[in-house]
Amino acid sequence: MTTLVLCVDRANDIGRKTGLSTPVVGWEAVRSLVTDVGLADPEDSSVNCLLAALRTTRELRDEREDAEIAVVSGTSDSAVGADRAVARQLDDLVERYDVESAVVVIDSAEDERLVPVVESRLRVDAVDRVVVRQAHDIESTYYLLKQFLGDEELRSTILVPLGVGLLLVPLLLVQFTPAVALAGLAALMGAVLLYKGLAIDEFLSDAPDQVRDALYSGQVSVVTYAVAAGLAIVGLFLGALAIRSPGVGGGSEEVLVPSLLFVYHSVPWLALAALTASAGRLLDELIGSERVSTSYMNLPFGVVAIGLVVRGFAGFLLERQGELANLELLGRLALTPVQRLVIFIVAGVVVSVVGVRISASVSDETLDDVVDAPRENES
Incomplete structure (x- = not known):
């Protein structure tokens, strides 16, 4: 046995x-x-x-x-x-x-x-x-700690922010209350975690090379990105000026009305900035590969559609609040707030559908070219 x-x-x-x-x-x-x-x-x-x-x-x-x-x-x-x-x-x-x-x-x-x-x-x-x-045994802990300290990336990611936070604690406690000090320390650690978690450090390290390559390769998007940045700044500036206009705010509308005014006046410029940037990327794609993917073709139409819908809702709420005059068509027909909202929503949906149809037609033509190419080579 x-x-x-x-x-x-x-x-x-x-x-x-x-x-x-x-x-x-x-x-x-x-x-x-x-x-x-x-x-x-x-x-x-x-x-x-x-x-x-x-x-x-x-x-x-x-x-x-x-x-x-x-x-x-x-x-x-x-x-x-x-x-x-x-x-x-x-x-x-x-x-x-x-x-x-x-x-x-x-x-x-x-x-x-x-x-x-x-x-x-x-x-x-x-x-x-x-x-x-x-x-x-404690030997295992010592071995793991030694291995951790030997990793340069882990040291810079964990030990450096932790050391900076510990150094800031006494300074914050001297100048502020314990609650403010802890809030500042938590904000610092959260920013560090987001910085590493979202790989912002890798993006910043690669950004100079990408900008240099884009400039040397003569991409149109370099210029359109600069124009888009300028348009975005203009939109934010105009939105801020709308908030500071006389008569804005007061009572329970101290936050809501200025926010809606900021959105209403800045959205057209921000949408135009996004449209300019996407147009430049679309041109680069067209010049580089002589065909455009569906995603690049959909982007400009999607930006315009979202801009129309957001501006429509902001205008509807501001008009109901009495901050905007009624919208007039052709200078004669005055629209109610609901009619104004419906027109903007319908316009956004129409633009989106047009974009989908154009993208689908372009994609079908590209697919036909790809299918016909082997047949031409065989003949």
């Missing part, structure tokens, strides 16, 4: 890293497997689990017991599939060998969930839980 020393790997780390299929049976086969797993990943705890299984097998043989060692793993991505794969491998081992009992060797809580599966087929005499000793 044989005692089976069973090393269980539910996650199939051993098979995935070595490319071997399980079960692996026999002293020499498992010794060779230890070398393969160690070379693939020296830090994997499966190496210690296999060595523990070999030591247990040797101890049983030294006590004149008939012991055999085997390794089984769950060869499936799902938990149920992995358990069933281990069950099939166990059935094969029980059928091939005269096995009476088993000693299960595991290295994680996940592997321990397979013990009931083994117990349903064999008598389990013992469960050997392998725990890497270094993981519980």
Whole structure:
């Protein structure tokens, strides 16, 4: 009667890293497997689990017991599939060998969930839980800290902002209240996290090269971007002047009415800026590839449509508040606020639909050219 020393790997780390299929049976086969797993990943705890299984097998043989060692793993991505794969491998081992009992060797809580599966087929005499000793020592913490300090990117990302924040704490506490100091520190740390999380540093580092390449390549978008920036500044300036106009604000409308006036007067210029920038990008795409993608064709129409809708809603609310006069068509027909809003919404929808239709037609023509090109080459 044989005692089976069973090393269980539910996650199939051993098979995935070595490319071997399980079960692996026999002293020499498992010794060779230890070398393969160690070379693939020296830090994997499966190496210690296999060595523990070999030591247990040797101890049983030294006590004149008939012991055999085997390794089984769950060869499936799902938990149920992995358990069933281990069950099939166990059935094969029980059928091939005269096995009476088993000693299960595991290295994680996940592997321990397979013990009931083994117990349903064999008598389990013992469960050997392998725990890497270094993981519980201060040496592990020291090693991780040393590895962290050796990474220049991690140091600049975490330690530098943390150090600056700690230096600012006493200065803020001297000048302001603790609440203001903590708010300023939280704002600083939030800005740093957003700066790194949104990869703004990479964008800023690449920006000079992109601008230089754009200038040297003669792209139209360089000029249109500059014009768009100027138009955006004009729009923001006109919106700010509208807020400062006499008679704006007062009472409960101190925030709402000035905000609507800012939007109403700045949106046309901001939409024109976006339209100019998208037109320049569209020209670059047309000049560079001689065909325009659907996204670049849709963008100008989408910008105009959004501008019309936003200005319509802002004008509707301002007219209801008495800040704007009624809109007149052809200088004769005065429109109500609702009619004004409907006209702007319909205009935005029409512009958007026109853009979709034009983009679809351009895309179809481009597709036909691509399909016809091989036919012309064959002829």
